[in-house]
Amino acid sequence: MNDHDNIYKLLFSEPQMIIDLLEGFVHEPWVKQLDFSSLEKVASHYVSDDLRSREDDLIWRVKCQDQWLYVYLLLEFQSTVDKFMAVRLMTYIGLLYQDLLKQPSFNKSQQLPPVVPVVLYNGKHRWTAATQLSELIADLPENIRHYKPTLHYLLLDEGRFSQNELHPLKNLVAAVFRLENAQTHTDIIAVVDDLLNWLKNPQQQALNRYFTLWIKRVLRSARQVEQPIENLHNLTEVRTMLAETVKGWEAQWKTEGLAEGLAKGVVQGTEKTKLAIAQTMLLKGLDKQMISEITGLPEEVIIHLTH
Secondary structure, eight states: OOHHHHHHHHHTTSHHHHHHHHHHHOOSGGGGGEEEEEEEEOOGGGSOHHHHTOTTEEEEEEEETTEEEEEEEEEEOOSSOOTTHHHHHHHHHHHHHHHHHHSTTOOTTSOOOOEEEEEEEOOSSOOOSOSBGGGGSOOOOGGGGGGSOOOBOEEEEGGGSOHHHHTTOOOHHHHHHHHHHOOSHHHHHHHHHHHHHHOOSGGGHHHHHHHHHHHHHHHHHHTOOSSOOTTOOSHHHHHHHHHHHHHHHHHHHHHHTHHHHHHHHHHHSOHHHHHHHHHHHHHTTOOHHHHHHHHOOOHHHHHHHTO
16 A cells, blocks of 8 residues: 555544545435444454455444444545446455354344445546446346346546535545645645634544645645655644745746736737636646736636636
């Protein structure tokens, strides 16, 4: 498991992340029936070696109308789409049920608890695989069609969500998606500001630390900062560093006369030229309002360029 995967697992090992995932992104009636005060992560020693080897996956359980409901969260970090994801999930859920049957506390006179499989995917290419197992199985004659196994999983493809969809949500999982899709320092600063507002409780220090690690990974992988980031230990320090970086860039642009030069080019240029200049400024991390003032383009148009 690499650094990226480890931080993701740390984030989704926190109860509030699971609550925000279900409440914010599973728009189904049963979610309103969950008792989140009962939410608990299933300990790894309760499952078999086969299932424990699924290091990227997390299993939670929560009470739904006085019975346990299991949430199997599969974190999919591969760059390619797995066509047979539904088959994998059928296997993992079968292993989970086997482990539940072996537990002394399980009453064999009762039915097995429901399991909701959720696939969280953050690859560059959009997810195209079937989300229902039956779609992967050849059709059967009508008189034996009822033997066809069925399994449906919930897919959350991070890249399908736009910043405009995610920004209004007071939701930690939406913050992760916004960070994944961030294109400029100002995008990241906006997320950090929200996180600082949401994670004020001392009991949320672990989440603050995990998000700090995640943002450092985002900055490192995108090579968006030249100054050291290893000594950043919390979101407040991250916010200060990013603000200083953007402020320094703006001062550099003004000192070099680059902003004025671009402004002159905008006056003489076509609409296509203005858009190209705005795109260049976005890549440099300049504030969208400043770009609007220089190019004369509406902020809505500039925001659209980031998607």
